[in-house]
Amino acid sequence: GSSVFETKYNCTLPPPWVNASTYKSQKKLLYPVNVGRNVAREMASTFYILASDIELYPSPGVIGDFLEMIRRQDAPLRHKNPKVFPLSIFELEANMNLPNDKTELVAMLKNGTAIPFHKKVCPGCHNVPRSKEWLRANSTQAGLRVFHIGKRTGYFVHWEPIYIGTHSDPLYDERLSWEGKSDKMTQGYALCVLDYEFQILDNAFLVHKPGIKTLKKDPARAIAAGRTNSLIRKTIFPEMKILYGSRKGCAV
Incomplete structure (x- = not known):
């Protein structure tokens, strides 16, 4: 055991993983984000599922x-429409500690150390209905309740929420990649056409790994995004209209 402390290390050397070449980069593969989401969902043994990204941390508790809210079966939970439960998402400045509750989160938003998710990249993608009211809503009351029931229409037609759902919800299209963007848009369209309620929770949220994202030029990703948009427009969207039909106000 003591030999660990006696070994000398050269701390000026760069980390060994910095210049590592992955199989993905060697073969010029795209990251199949929706394959990962679907595998995680289908392997989950619970009735409810939070199909979140690995760098998004849920609020404690x-x-x-x-589950206690589900047990209570408040009035919105008894609605006949299918429903999912979106969590508002936020970004933090680098080196900030994660907020322990909504009160701390609101304070960070006020002092500028936290911002709504993708505010500087794609604000419409994660703009949540009644988001300003959500911040002002009571954050000292224990537990969770449905704050507002939103729809993916109108100003929120391109909303890409991350939510607690069930195995009954449509899966993600595995032809879409992380590099091509819009990876949750087609599933959002399906939820809209199926008349899902987006039951926004009052005191639950997600926080991205610290570090504010900014819009950067990425020619390779722009090409992938163009191909994805073409694939959605020419192939996936016509298929979805056959599978799910259409509804006024719903769009990819």
Whole structure:
């Protein structure tokens, strides 16, 4: 055991993983983000699923509070429409500690150390209905409740929420990649056409790994995004209209 402390290390050397070449980069593969989402969902043994990204951290206690809300069966939960439960998402400045609750989150938003997710990249993609009211809503009351029931229409027609759902919800299209963007848009369209309610939770949220994202030029990703948009427009969207039909106000 003591030999560990006696070994000398050269701390001026760069980390060994900095210049590592991955199989993905060697073969010029795209990251199949929706394959990962679907595998995770289908392997989950619970009735409710939070199909989140690995760099998004849920607010503490959200699982227990959510299940207690389900047990109570408040009025919105008894609606006949299919429903999912979106969590508002936020970004933090680098080196900031994660907020322990909504009160701390609101304070960080006020002092500028936190911002709404993708505010500087794609604000419309994660703009949540009644987001300003959500911030002002009571954050001292224990537990969770449905704050507002939103729809993916109008100003929120391109909303890409991350939510707690069930195995009954449509899966993600595995032809879409992370590099091509719009990877959750087609699933959002399906939820809209199926008349899902987006039951926004009052005291639950997600926080991205610290570090504010900014819009950067990425020619390779722009090409992938162009190909994805063409694939959605020419192939996937016509298929979805056959599978799910259409509804006024719904769009990819």
